[in-house]
Amino acid sequence: MSFDALLWLSFGGPEGPEDVRPFLENVVRGRGVPPERLDEVEAHYQHFGGVSPINRLNLEAIDAVRAAGLDLPVYFGNRNWHPMAEDTLGKMTSDGVRRALVFPTSAYGGYSACRQYDEDILRARAAVGDDAPELVKLRQFFDHPLFISSFADAVRAAGAELTGPYRVVFTAHSVPVSADKAAGPPADGGHLYSRQVAEASRLVALELGLTEYDVVWQSRSGPPQIPWLAPDIVDHIDALHADGVRGVVVVPIGFVSDHLEVVWDLDTEARERAGELGMEFARAATPNSDPRFAELVVELVREHTEGLEPRKLSSFTSLGCTTDGAFCALLCCELAKRPVRS
Numbered sequence: 001m002s003f004d005a006l007l008w009l010s011f012g013g014p015e016g017p018e019d020v021r022p023f024l025e026n027v028v029r030g031r032g033v034p035p036e037r038l039d040e041v042e043a044h045y046q047h048f049g050g051v052s053p054i055n056r057l058n059l060e061a062i063d064a065v066r067a068a069g070l071d072l073p074v075y076f077g078n079r080n081w082h083p084m085a086e087d088t089l090g091k092m093t094s095d096g097v098r099r100a101l102v103f104p105t106s107a108y109g110g111y112s113a114c115r116q117y118d119e120d121i122l123r124a125r126a127a128v129g130d131d132a133p134e135l136v137k138l139r140q141f142f143d144h145p146l147f148i149s150s151f152a153d154a155v156r157a158a159g160a161e162l163t164g165p166y167r168v169v170f171t172a173h174s175v176p177v178s179a180d181k182a183a184g185p186p187a188d189g190g191h192l193y194s195r196q197v198a199e200a201s202r203l204v205a206l207e208l209g210l211t212e213y214d215v216v217w218q219s220r221s222g223p224p225q226i227p228w229l230a231p232d233i234v235d236h237i238d239a240l241h242a243d244g245v246r247g248v249v250v251v252p253i254g255f256v257s258d259h260l261e262v263v264w265d266l267d268t269e270a271r272e273r274a275g276e277l278g279m280e281f282a283r284a285a286t287p288n289s290d291p292r293f294a295e296l297v298v299e300l301v302r303e304h305t306e307g308l309e310p311r312k313l314s315s316f317t318s319l320g321c322t323t324d325g326a327f328c329a330l331l332c333c334e335l336a337k338r339p340v341r342s
């Protein structure tokens, strides 16, 4: 069966100082994030004039995908900020789209990185009603050779900025330990998100011939008493320094673009900590700005429409390909009871 369009589905980010609070309220609705944490994160956004680079970066990536020869019209919609996925889907419907592929801007499984994009699809289709197009989401791509080689080259380039030896440290967005445990089909033993992050990091390290590297976490949210994946990147820089390491290359393997969690948590906080300790610091670029990322998207589309063999560097399953927001497998990435705030 053929498709009429591609929906580029992302997180969204504020475009000015007044957008920041309502954007954050959208992100954390019903998730038990304490107001103190929200104030802190609001300050990070306001530090950059209330503008996240994420929307601009998505539009640039979409232009690159068009230039790479995708023969479908591309639409852009977000979970948390304008253009909202439901508004975009309304436009697609009135343009006559009946069946669309969806590219989610996340390479991994897990609730936040995969299942929540299915929930966005469910919400958008419900908002549009009976005429909503069928939406088929593309698979997870954490071990795609174009994703891995893009990061490997970015690590080489970042390393070349430093004068001495350095440690390579991969980082991804932390999630609650309970969410990671629930990631993937229950029969597979859970922890799909952290296992895929570890695997992508291993594949990049392998391409670089590295024997030593670390995988750590960043951007922890939620109440302090709830355990999240650790160690945090900033604490880890302290630990490396105590071990005598004098240079670090930080690799945001968990993200596809240099959005605010990268430019604040890594380029600002982690870099500052390394500076205080007298360590050399460089941060590897994310794939968004690399032409291989556009190629990757075009390839995922062709893989699906032409039934090509998936290109994968690991034997891990790549789930996430769903129709109309269905679960990948029974209870895949279903969160245990979450603390709910009204």
Ligand SMILES: CC1=C(CCC(=O)O)c2cc3nc(cc4[nH]c(cc5[nH]c(cc1n2)c(C)c5CCC(=O)O)c(CCC(=O)O)c4C)C(CCC(=O)O)=C3C
Binding pocket: 011, 012, 013, 014, 024, 027, 028, 031, 033, 037, 038, 041, 052, 053, 054, 105, 106, 112, 113, 173, 174, 175, 176, 219, 220, 221, 222, 254, 255, 256, 259, 260, 261
């Ligand atoms: C796994 C994961 C990814 C990677 C997968 C993917 O890329 O989709 C990701 C991406 C992103 N996270 C982002 C921003 C935020 N995430 C938050 C909060 C949270 N993230 C979580 C997880 C993830 N998040 C979780 C478990 C929470 C707790 C609340 C909840 O359970 O939902 C909050 C609330 C404030 C706070 O940090 O407490 C903000 C502002 C931005 C946009 C940056 C920009 O604006 O440029 C992006 C791309």
Ligand SMILES: [Fe+2]
Binding pocket: 173, 219
């Ligand atoms: Fe997040």
